[in-house]
Amino acid sequence: MTGLTIRGLTKNFGAVAALAGVDLDVPARSLTAILGPSGCGKTTLLRLVAGFTTPDAGTIRFGDRLVSEPHTAVPPQRRRIGYVPQEGALFPHLRVADNITFALPRAARRSRDRLAELLDLVELDASTADRYPHELSGGQQQRVALARALAPDPSIVLLDEPFSSLDANLRLSTGRTVAQALHAAGATAILVTHDQDEALSLADQVAVMRAGHLVQVGPPGTVYATPADPAVARFVGDAVLLPAVITGRTARCALGTVTVRDGSADGRAQVLIRPEQIEILDGGPGVPATVGAVTYFGHDATVTMTLQPDGPDITARVTGTRTPHPGSSVHLTVNGPATAFPALASTASS
Numbered sequence: 001m002t003g004l005t006i007r008g009l010t011k012n013f014g015a016v017a018a019l020a021g022v023d024l025d026v027p028a029r030s031l032t033a034i035l036g037p038s039g040c041g042k043t044t045l046l047r048l049v050a051g052f053t054t055p056d057a058g059t060i061r062f063g064d065r066l067v068s069e070p071h072t073a074v075p076p077q078r079r080r081i082g083y084v085p086q087e088g089a090l091f092p093h094l095r096v097a098d099n100i101t102f103a104l105p106r107a108a109r110r111s112r113d114r115l116a117e118l119l120d121l122v123e124l125d126a127s128t129a130d131r132y133p134h135e136l137s138g139g140q141q142q143r144v145a146l147a148r149a150l151a152p153d154p155s156i157v158l159l160d161e162p163f164s165s166l167d168a169n170l171r172l173s174t175g176r177t178v179a180q181a182l183h184a185a186g187a188t189a190i191l192v193t194h195d196q197d198e199a200l201s202l203a204d205q206v207a208v209m210r211a212g213h214l215v216q217v218g219p220p221g222t223v224y225a226t227p228a229d230p231a232v233a234r235f236v237g238d239a240v241l242l243p244a245v246i247t248g249r250t251a252r253c254a255l256g257t258v259t260v261r262d263g264s265a266d267g268r269a270q271v272l273i274r275p276e277q278i279e280i281l282d283g284g285p286g287v288p289a290t291v292g293a294v295t296y297f298g299h300d301a302t303v304t305m306t307l308q309p310d311g312p313d314i315t316a317r318v319t320g321t322r323t324p325h326p327g328s329s330v331h332l333t334v335n336g337p338a339t340a341f342p343a344l345a346s347t348a349s350s
């Protein structure tokens, strides 16, 4: 498999700038998630890589091979793309085996070895080969769709919100199986999603898209811990954002004196603290607060508290076995460093 290099990719639909100069490198044999809200340009990017449409400006290379620029475009069928759409991609009148081997040359279609290898790769039992799509669960159907996409050994695999029709549990387990199968096959893949949990848990690299721009590209842990700006911070997870004053490696804010990451500039700022960084203590050091709402999710819980004496409200995340009682008095401390952003205009001048 080859890597993918995108430079200055631009696509307008009338007055709408669907893509406004996108640069992206997808290393060979890795999975990149394009994460962004509805209408930000994710599908347009995928369609350009597939060759279903041509760019107004910019280039797309598969390895060293230029496949797309405004006046030259390799047609989709000659790009060796594997494509996994949202749902309903399987031929309902063909058995699983025939769906998977559909795009293979006739001789290869008869080989049960390749079929067995592909079923094994997507963790489907060999007995599913003779079933029809309607005899499979939604998650199994999506794994068949991936096996079909991988069958001809494509250069790049494109996955367009492939888990969005599955319920939460199935989404997670199918996502994991699909990511493992892509790694095992050594595939270079792009996964389009608006689901941050999916992007963070499955991808090697997350590319956050907003209004036709990629605003941050990096490993999941980096994007979560050090988002490019407050909007990315909120998009990839729950965020506590507080006005602060930074001096050296510490910031003073409503949650007391907290450590900030290296390189944060002195002066007024906004700090990002993730809810799981906030520790709730019965007493002792820390900022006093009164517990308000507790929302229990089983594995964990969120606790909204009002800092004393006069706010603001802060939401922390704790394990489901350690939830405080609403109305109780607690003290809060912050574990690990906060990430600093420039101060909001109103706090900068105050």
Ligand SMILES: Nc1ncnc2c1ncn2[C@@H]1O[C@H](COP(=O)(O)OP(=O)(O)OP(=O)(O)O)[C@@H](O)[C@H]1O
Pocket (backbone or CB within 6 Å): 013, 016, 017, 018, 036, 037, 038, 039, 040, 041, 042, 043, 044, 045, 194
């Ligand atoms: N063929 C088209 N004609 C006109 N406008 C289009 C066309 N395709 C996309 N757009 C517009 O371009 C922008 C980006 O659309 P795109 O489908 O790429 O977004 P998206 O991030 O994939 O959204 P979603 O998650 O809802 O699928 C949107 O404003 C959309 O309305």
